[in-house]
Amino acid sequence: MKGAQRTGREVVALPLPLLVNLVNAWGSAPRKACGKSAQAYSTLSAWRATSPLAWRQFPRLSATQLVEVADLVYPVFAAGSGRECAQSLSRLAEQAGLTPTMASEGWRVREAWRCAHAGQELLAAAALALLEHLRASPDASRLGTCHGQACADVFVDQSPAGLRQFCSLTCQTRQRTRAYRAGKRETEARSTLGA
Numbered sequence: 001m002k003g004a005q006r007t008g009r010e011v012v013a014l015p016l017p018l019l020v021n022l023v024n025a026w027g028s029a030p031r032k033a034c035g036k037s038a039q040a041y042s043t044l045s046a047w048r049a050t051s052p053l054a055w056r057q058f059p060r061l062s063a064t065q066l067v068e069v070a071d072l073v074y075p076v077f078a079a080g081s082g083r084e085c086a087q088s089l090s091r092l093a094e095q096a097g098l099t100p101t102m103a104s105e106g107w108r109v110r111e112a113w114r115c116a117h118a119g120q121e122l123l124a125a126a127a128l129a130l131l132e133h134l135r136a137s138p139d140a141s142r143l144g145t146c147h148g149q150a151c152a153d154v155f156v157d158q159s160p161a162g163l164r165q166f167c168s169l170t171c172q173t174r175q176r177t178r179a180y181r182a183g184k185r186e187t188e189a190r191s192t193l194g195a
């Protein structure tokens with residue numbers, strides 16, 4: 001029993017889309033980029049309602065904890081190289097006390113992960129989500145942050161070409177419109193000078 005307490009309870013990975021939403025809604029960098037730093041966070045109950053099953057394993061979450069986890073996870077998406085991504089994720093796993101172990105159900109033996117640091121269960125579930133994602137898709141350049149102006153939201157690039165630059169279609173359209181207008185202004189200025 002003591003051993004079980006020392007190793008902590010089994011961690012279930014957070015669904016990756018949920019982790020992306022968490023980082024974008026609670027992370028300091030995404031909120032700052034879109035000028036929402038001073039705005040109130042969504043209420044915890046509203047947040048829980050978005051995915052009640054996934055949140056059931058964290059009955060006592062606080063806003064401070066969500067911000068902390070979002071800010072710790074952000075560098076994994078913002079990493080400039082595979083090495084940086086690996087280092088950030090290693091730090092996360094270490095801080096969460098994410099520990100591999102084996103579990104069994106009858107004769108069926110499987111890999112299991114535990115959180116050795118009490119209070120870090122959400123961080124452990126976030127780290128495990130990224131670990132499982134990278135195990136299936138090791139190309140870390142597909143974890144990215146938005147190139148849109150006034151946006152630093154994170155995303156997972158699942159496009160066939162792997163060239164995604166924007167968090168959403170809204171940011172992509174906004175950026176294209178901006179580039180188009182800038183080009184038009186430049187052409188107009190040039191023709192005025194020429195006239």
Ligand SMILES: [Zn+2]
Pocket residue numbers: 146147148151152153166167168171
């Ligand atoms: Zn964006």
